[in-house]
Amino acid sequence: MTAHPSPDHHPSTRPSGPQTFSGEPFGARLRRAMDxxxxxxxxxxxxASLLAEWGLGDDIAGLERFSRTVVEALADRVAVLKPQSAFFERFGSRGLAVLEKSVQEARAAGALVVMDAKRGDIGSTMAAYAEAFLRPEAPLFSDALTVSPYLGYGSLSPxxxxxxxxxxxxxxxxxxxNPEGGEVQxxxxxxxxxxxxxxxxxLAAENAGEEPLGSFGAVVGATxxxxxxxxxxxxxPLLAPGIGAQGATPADLPxxxxxxxxxxxPNVSRGVLRHGPDAGALRGAAERFAAExxxxVTAA
Structure with a gap:
């Protein structure tokens, strides 16, 4: 049986070290990081609104300061960091350069990186998206990628x-x-x-026989x-947005x-990020959510 964190376990006190990527399946690495x-x-x-709350400009310097602060504060202690690609892409090539550096530094500090890019297309285009984020030598290589299956699940094959x-x-x-999702899902x-x-x-078929956790997860809202x-x-794994600013709480999870x-x-964004730019306050907020x-989960 897989071990799970005990109630008195504090992730920030015994963080695992930098990752050495060996091709070990994501599911196994994620299970270990979660434990x-x-x-x-x-x-x-x-x-833009969070940059303003932090007293930063809505420009490349603000983007770089924001991202560096989050990575330096949290990458050595949380299991997963999830950059939202769109907020970097809007700054063009310089924004993508910041994203590349953030991903690489987060992974070097031991966090797993899930790239939230929600890519979805067919054939060679889907293959190119996969190459951009899932090929280990790619500048934006991430441990996992969010994808949209609504051109048909088979479109995700590459x-x-x-x-x-x-x-x-x-x-x-x-x-x-999101409320609009129901009309399709x-x-x-x-x-x-x-x-x-x-x-x-x-996804159950993709993960069949994989232990301790399959590598093909679903996004399921906590709200x-x-x-x-x-x-x-x-x-x-089930990536669960919605805790914090969107109204769900950790107590809702079971x-x-x-x-x-x-x-x-469970994904928390604004609930942690609004405590910046102070690194200690970011860590404190993350630790409070992690404890809750x-x-x-332990009580479930």
């Missing part, structure tokens, strides 16, 4: 294949927290299953309430995710 550091994922979301080859992972949009197919349930079934009609225990709660990677999540 050692707790399951918290913190977003790196340098949108990303699935390269993730398997490189030891990276995917988080597939399945049951998202809760739509019922001819076989009686919803589209979201179909995505979870595909969605009772999901007991969905089989969330599909052998892979109710929403049920038996799959130990595979949940640990308590909720």
């Amino acid at each position: 050692e550091r707790g399951p918290l994922c913190v977003g790196i979301d340098p949108h 990303a699935v294949a390269l993730a398997r080859e490189s030891g990276a992972g995917l988080f597939v949009l399945a049951l998202t927290s 809760h739509a019922v197919r001819a076989d009686g299953r919803t589209v979201g349930a179909t995505m979870l079934a595909h 969605l309430g009772d999901l007991s009609s969905y089989d969330l225990d599909m052998g892979g 109710r929403v995710f049920g038996a799959a709660v130990r595979n949940v990677v 999540i640990r308590q909720a």
Whole structure:
């Protein structure tokens, strides 16, 4: 049986060291990071309002200061950092250079990096997106990538294949927290299953036989309430946005995710980031969320 953090475990006091990437499957690396550091994922979301709250300009210097501060404060203690690619892309090539450096420095400090880029296309274009983020020698190589399956799950095949080859992972949009998502994800197919349930079934097939955790996860919003009609225990991780500013709390996790709660990677962005630019305040906020999540998961 996989060991889980005990209630008195404090991830910030015994962080694991820098990663040496060996091609070990993402699921195995994520399980270890969650057990050692707790399951918290913190977003790196340098949108204009947060830059202003930090007293920074909405420019490349502000972007660089923001990203560097978050990485230096948290990458040696949280399991996962999740940069939102769009907030870097809006600054063009210089923004992408900041993103590259942030990813590389976060991974060097021991955090796993999930690139939140939500890529989705077909054929050679999907393959090119996969090469950009999942090929180990690529400048933006990340431990996992968020992808959209809504051109059909099979459209993700190039990303699935390269993730398997490189030891990276995917988080597939399945049951998202935005209200508009329901018109697609809760739509019922001819076989009686919803589209979201179909995505979870595909992921269960990808993860079959993988221990201690599969590398192909789903994005499932923590704000969605009772999901007991969905089989969330599909052998892979569940990236769960919505805690903090969007209204969900760590105490909601067992109710929403049920038996799959130990595979949940709760994402908090503004709830931590609004405490910057002071590094100590960022660490304190992350530790408080981590403790609340640990308590909720342990009690489940």
